[in-house]
Amino acid sequence: MFWAFAVVAVAILYLAVRYKKFQSWVEPVLTIAVALGLAVALLLWFTENRSVAPVPAPPADTIAPEEIELSDLQFAPGQPATSYRVTGTITNKSAVALQSFRLDITLADCPGEPCRSLGTDSALIIARVPPGQTQPFTTFAVFTGGDLVPVKAPRWSWSISDVRPLAR
Template sequence: MAWLIALPLGLAIVYLAARYGRFRSWIEPVLSIAVALGLSVAFLVWLNEAAPDKAPEPAPNRPAAGLTVADITLRDMAFEPNETERTFRVRGTAANASDVTLEYFRLTVTLEDCPQDACKRIGEDTALILLRVPGGQNRPFETFLTFPYRPDEAPTAPKWTYRVSEVRGAGRR
């Protein structure tokens, strides 16, 4: 409803400022101060609403006790060049040796080029694998990884090193 008052008042101020130079000379500082005060009030309202007087957010879920990186074993890992340069399709099977259900894990892969046993590191990539694996079972997975190398430096004898770098298990219910 305030706009019903502000709109005609604003139009009147613009008209008088355009029509009379003397009016313009004193209305400009008054409007500048009014805008500065309005912005200050808006900032204080925003600051008051963002204050931490509300109940604290609950802590994020902790990983399930008993599930560690050592509980996840990767088998049958296959690395295939993808249609896009520098991208590889990775397939494998994740086995869960724990009694806690695995929700996801991070797979970290390092690519090296090893012609004549002289290895040169090309890069490393980490993929988040969303895979639900109940305790004592295994599931296949597939993902894509990208490695930074120039097209003229494509690996001729690729060597893959991989590891599970993080796990998250489902809490007991």
């Protein structure tokens, strides 16, 4: 579309240079051509913005959080003191290959009752695990609510969410 506008503008400029009588018409004709070009550009822009976006199809293969099993979880203190290294094994009990999941970890200090919550962290675990197989993983969790107070009796709780199958 732009090329047509450019051809018209060049033709008008050529005629203005070549024929003296046409020079008096150049300004109004160019003004009208520019106005029409802008109107067409705006019309195209508005119709493209209003087009309905296609609704993405839900993935055919899904994995429920219950189909992912974590075992041998170990929490080792790291540096800084509010950081912990989390290691364990992932078992994919689904019929679909696993790409990633989110591990939500909560730390509480329980030297007696009641427990004092120190915070939560959410780690994205990227582990491509085929169906029915296991794989070790390592991540880090940081708990900023601990105020650098030493943890006497840590109590861990975790959950799995946002499980994503491997795209084909």
